[in-house]
Amino acid sequence: MHKAEEIVEAKNYIFSKTNVVPEIGIILGSGLGGLADEIEDGVVIPYGDIPFFSKSDAVGHANELVIGNLEGKTVVAMKGRYHFYEGYSLDEVTFPVRVMKALGIDKLIITNACGAVNTDFNPGELMLLTDHLNLVGINPLIGKNNDDLGTRFPDVSEVYNREMRKTALQVARENDITLREGVYGWWSGPVYETPAEIRMIRTLGADAIGMSTVPEAIVAIHAGLKVLGISCLTNMACGILDEPLSHKEVIEVAAKSRNTFVHLIKNILKSI
Template identity: 70%
Template structure:
């Protein structure tokens, strides 16, 4: 469990670089860091400089915290995240979420690039996350609970805040954008799933599968933050099409949907009270 003093050390360091108190936080997944480039009056802080932050080695992750103004709101964005498959502990993976909370973030928007399990979806679609399935058997809250950070047994009935999901759907409709909605399954990676595993995941009720997001959402909800999750579906999951999977494809498709992605997130940010 995260130590309060470590969270405060990271927060205090960040506050030596900026006087902005962010209210909205972003976690930007593989190939999706482009939104951070839209932030105005930006202060960019490398993760390596922030006390107790890890450093991601994942391709398509810039390892920078960006703080500034976007659509009239004070925001902080993680340009790249940490993954369980990189060998980080779940404490390390989710530590930045604790720091965002300490900085003042009330609403957290988490994004990822992932594979489509639902055969009605297609690469390039954006999917609003309605719920998730944790297939890993791991949970970032296992161990001693820091009662200063949240309750021992947090309720996950509405892990993804209904009001934010409704707002996202309204913005997508205004933009005449086809926004899918579904359940996200968390797989540890770094291997892609086998075709048999994808059939299992579909049977369990998931519409997409990826290697991130769920631990961050759990910690955000433990921290009493509102959460919105959006997936960029970069490929059809294993066995759906007769072709191998590659991370290059993930990055390529994510870059192609950047216009829709940025428009949707900016529209949502504009509507958040």
């Protein structure tokens, strides 16, 4: 469990660089960091400068925290995230969520690039997370609970906030954006799934599969935040099409979806 004094030290360092108190946090996944470039009067803080932050070596993650204004809201955006598959503990992976909560946010938008398991979906489309499957078998809240950070046994019957999901769907309709709805499965990585594993994952009920998001969402719920999750479907999962998968493809498709993604998130921000 995260140490309160480490959270405070990271928060104090960030507030030494800006006096903006953010109301909404945004975690930007592979190739989706471009949204942070839209933040007005943005203060950019490298992860390496923030006490107890880690950084990702994955392509498409800039390792920067950006704080400023976007569509009339004060926001703090993680331009890239670090992952369990990079060898970080789930405490390390989710530490920024605790810090963003300490900075003042009450809502968190989590994004990712992932593979489509549902064969009705198409690469380049966006998916609104309705729920998730933790397929890794480990939970970021394992260990001694800090009651000041959240309850020992959080309710996760509605991880992804119903009202914010309604808003996102309405915004998508108004802007003629295809926004699928589905269950996201968390896979540890770094290897992609085998065709047999994808068949299993589909049977279990996931519509998309990726290597992030679920740990952050669980900790956000523990912290009392309202969570919205949006995936960029960058490829069909292994075995659906007869072609190999690559992270290069993930980044390329995410880049092609950038304008739609940015437009959707900016209009959601206006409405929440």
